[in-house]
Amino acid sequence: xxxPTFSTGVADAGLTLSDSxxxxxxxxxxxxxxHWLRATIALDAVRFNDVLLAVNEALTNAAEFAYAGQNGSxxxxxxxxxxxxxxxxxxxxxxxxxxxxxxxxxxxxxxGIPLMxxxxxxxxxxxxxxxxxxxxxxxxxxPVSAQPCATPA
Amino acid sequence: xxxxxCSENWVGRVAVVAVSGELDMLTAPQVREAVQSALSQSPxxxxxxxxxxxxxxxxxxQVLMEAHNQTRGTETRFAVVADGPATSxxxxxxxxxxxxxxxxxxxxxxxxxxx
Numbered sequence: 001x002x003x004p005t006f007s008t009g010v011a012d013a014g015l016t017l018s019d020s021x022x023x024x025x026x027x028x029x030x031x032x033x034x035h036w037l038r039a040t041i042a043l044d045a046v047r048f049n050d051v052l053l054a055v056n057e058a059l060t061n062a063a064e065f066a067y068a069g070q071n072g073s074x075x076x077x078x079x080x081x082x083x084x085x086x087x088x089x090x091x092x093x094x095x096x097x098x099x100x101x102x103x104x105x106x107x108x109x110x111x112g113i114p115l116m117x118x119x120x121x122x123x124x125x126x127x128x129x130x131x132x133x134x135x136x137x138x139x140x141x142x143p144v145s146a147q148p149c150a151t152p153a
Numbered sequence: 154x155x156x157x158x159c160s161e162n163w164v165g166r167v168a169v170v171a172v173s174g175e176l177d178m179l180t181a182p183q184v185r186e187a188v189q190s191a192l193s194q195s196p197x198x199x200x201x202x203x204x205x206x207x208x209x210x211x212x213x214x215q216v217l218m219e220a221h222n223q224t225r226g227t228e229t230r231f232a233v234v235a236d237g238p239a240t241s242x243x244x245x246x247x248x249x250x251x252x253x254x255x256x257x258x259x260x261x262x263x264x265x266x267x268x
Binding site: 023024026027030045046048049050052053056057060063064107108109111112114115118119 | 238
């Protein structure tokens with residue numbers, strides 16, 4: 001097949017970060033995700049912020065609840081799934097989210113999970129033996145158009 | 154050195170707390186402090202201006218709801234200024250705009266407070 005060769009490394013390319021589960025890490029991971037998204041996934045301004053916000057909420061929950069004041073780590077893994085044409089972001093921690101009594105929810109808190117569910121196309125929160133995993137799926141995404149390898153005229 | 158996150162300005166007896174940059178788990182405590190400082194001066198109105206905010210997380214929304222709770226039933230009017238996908242959109246999605254007055258620009262909010 002004639003024509004330029006396009007880089008198809010997006011399916012393998014991913015962003016994986018691990019650090020202590022605290023507020024500073026939430027901000028750092030969000031910034032890193034922002035840079036990776038701009039380089040990797042074609043998103044309009046609204047969807048771009050939706051992704052950042054949904055992931056921010058998963059990271060914030062891990063930082064706030066996973067370790068009940070103790071130190072622990074959290075991991076963010078973002079990647080593009082070529083076959084499913086979806087952006088997948090996993091946030092995992094090795095702790096246990098505190099279970100909140102819904103009766104005691106004040107109107108100031110508790111928006112993280114509803115936000116994730118509203119902004120991502122699919123949200124899965126799994127309690128694993130080793131900790132908690134949040135998977136956010138953003139469907140119908142395209143990678144940033146790859147540049148063709150230079151071919152002489 | 155931390156960038157100046159929020160400022161407090163008075164227009165008559167209305168306190169305007171303007172926030173810039175990112176309002177998330179890390180920076181929400183500073184904004185909470187600025188809001189408390191403004192409310193401690195018994196303003197006729199409080200406006201939290203998010204015009205220059207590039208990112209608003211639920212921790213920031215919590216600060217807005219706290220201000221709403223504190224001013225509700227008092228003589229202090231409360232409103233938020235926000236516009237765009239990073240701010241007004243999440244506020245609508247979470248239903249916060251059903252509870253808090255939202256304006257797209259500061260001058261509109263101030264005109265409304267003066268009326």
